[in-house]
Amino acid sequence: MPMALNPFLKGGDSQPLVVGMVGTKMGERFVQIGCAHGGRLGEVAAKVGLSGRAVAILPDEASAERARKGAAQAGMLVEVEVAPMTALPAADRAFDVAVVDDTGGLLGEMRPEDRRGLVRELFRILRPGGRVVALGAIPRRGLSAFLKRGPSEPSFAASGALHELLTADGFRPVRTLAEREGLMFVEAVKPRDGRPEKAGGAG
Numbered sequence: 001m002p003m004a005l006n007p008f009l010k011g012g013d014s015q016p017l018v019v020g021m022v023g024t025k026m027g028e029r030f031v032q033i034g035c036a037h038g039g040r041l042g043e044v045a046a047k048v049g050l051s052g053r054a055v056a057i058l059p060d061e062a063s064a065e066r067a068r069k070g071a072a073q074a075g076m077l078v079e080v081e082v083a084p085m086t087a088l089p090a091a092d093r094a095f096d097v098a099v100v101d102d103t104g105g106l107l108g109e110m111r112p113e114d115r116r117g118l119v120r121e122l123f124r125i126l127r128p129g130g131r132v133v134a135l136g137a138i139p140r141r142g143l144s145a146f147l148k149r150g151p152s153e154p155s156f157a158a159s160g161a162l163h164e165l166l167t168a169d170g171f172r173p174v175r176t177l178a179e180r181e182g183l184m185f186v187e188a189v190k191p192r193d194g195r196p197e198k199a200g201g202a203g
Helices: 015-022 038-046 061-074 112-125 143-147 161-168
Strands: 029-033 053-058 079-082 095-101 126-137 174-180 183-189
Touching: 015 038, 015 126, 015 174, 015 183, 029 038, 029 112, 038 053, 038 061, 038 095, 053 061, 061 079, 095 112, 112 126, 112 161, 126 161, 161 174, 161 183
Parallel strands: 029 053, 029 095, 053 079, 095 126
Antiparallel strands: 126 183, 174 183
């Protein structure tokens, strides 16, 4: 979808909400997967400060350019890399927080096996006790549905399917943090013992 037609790729109204929901802290190591909105990336990355580390791993150069612009606007140094989503260029247990930005349809455009590969990579690069926060787009309701354009169906991260995928690959707990301003926030935690927990009946 062209950027001009997608309200989630423009405007800054949602940035304070996203910063609060992600909850990055000074000194943390933060990585973002996908970048539909550079401004949001920059504001979240700014919270880790100079004592932390901010990285964006993107599937293509267009999203990488959005990330660079967002980082520059926030005055933050963000390491930007373009790489396959199933082979993230990061060491094991390298990060405290991983944000997956699906508001532009990143996950929905991936093959099922690649989505699972990405989840496994997220598990690998997070420290024990580390968090994934996924941002999904949801249809607006009430008056806001008439005032702002948005998707008619939720993105993959907001559909419930991501909850199942994260749970199946060992994250505990997996929960919806909030649904506000056309966004859904899903949080998943890597067990502190660093080992995947088996979901009942999951293969």
